[in-house]
Amino acid sequence: MLVGIALAGVPCLALVAVLRRRTGPRWAWSLGLLLWSLATIGFLTLIPADGAPGVVYADERYYNSCSFDYGGPAPEGFWIVSGGQRLLNAVVFVPSGALLVLVLARWRSARWTIPVGLLGLGLVSVAIEATQQVLARLDRSCDVTDVVDNLSGAAIGVLVGLALLPVVRPWRR
Numbered sequence: 397m398l399v400g401i402a403l404a405g406v407p408c409l410a411l412v413a414v415l416r417r418r419t420g421p422r423w424a425w426s427l428g429l430l431l432w433s434l435a436t437i438g439f440l441t442l443i444p445a446d447g448a449p450g451v452v453y454a455d456e457r458y459y460n461s462c463s464f465d466y467g468g469p470a471p472e473g474f475w476i477v478s479g480g481q482r483l484l485n486a487v488v489f490v491p492s493g494a495l496l497v498l499v500l501a502r503w504r505s506a507r508w509t510i511p512v513g514l515l516g517l518g519l520v521s522v523a524i525e526a527t528q529q530v531l532a533r534l535d536r537s538c539d540v541t542d543v544v545d546n547l548s549g550a551a552i553g554v555l556v557g558l559a560l561l562p563v564v565r566p567w568r569r
Contacts, residue, residue, distance in 0.1 A: 401439050404432060404435035404436065408431050411428050412424045412425055420566075423502055423567070426495050426498035426566050427499050430492060430498075433492045436488070437524070442524065442528070444536070463538065463540060482542075482545050486545045486546065486548050487549055488546070488549065489521070489547070489548075489550040490553040492517055493517060493549065493550035493553020493554040493557060494557035495557065496510070496514070496553070497510055497554055497556075497558055497561065498560065498561070500513055517546075517547070517550040521542065521546035525540075
């Protein structure tokens with residue numbers, strides 16, 4: 397998993413190197429890091445948690461359907477991000493939310509593209525949960541609680557990104 401995350405950074409660094417002169421280093425780094433954060437989320441959520449579980453048949457899974465019960469199979473119970481795995485689910489989306497703001501703030505349309513981008517990060521979370529449900533081999537559970545936690549983390553990241561805008565100013569060269 398860690399090797400995959402590190403290797404995903406290589407094309408992102410190449411993209412930064414190509415874009416630096418054309419767009420300025422601040423925006424190029426923001427875009428490269430946003431793409432790397434999304435790749436990292438993919439590696440963290442779509443690689444089997446306990447190594448290669450072997451063959452896991454769909455009818456032998458512990459959970460045969462997606463849990464729409466808020467609090468679902470997460471062992472920490474019910475509350476907005478109580479700790480453990482749920483806290484990790486939120487924290488892993490914070491950088492993506494912040495970097496999304498730094499990437500989209502370059503254009504005047506940022507007032508409406510940032511909320512649309514936040515919705516896009518929510519759809520990334522839904523796609524991850526759907527993939528976990530469909531691919532039994534991952535031995536992961538699909539849970540609406542994860543989507544809420546991920547979207548909460550992305551929203552916190554958007555607020556962090558908005559606070560960073562006056563400092564980073566990605567629209568400048």
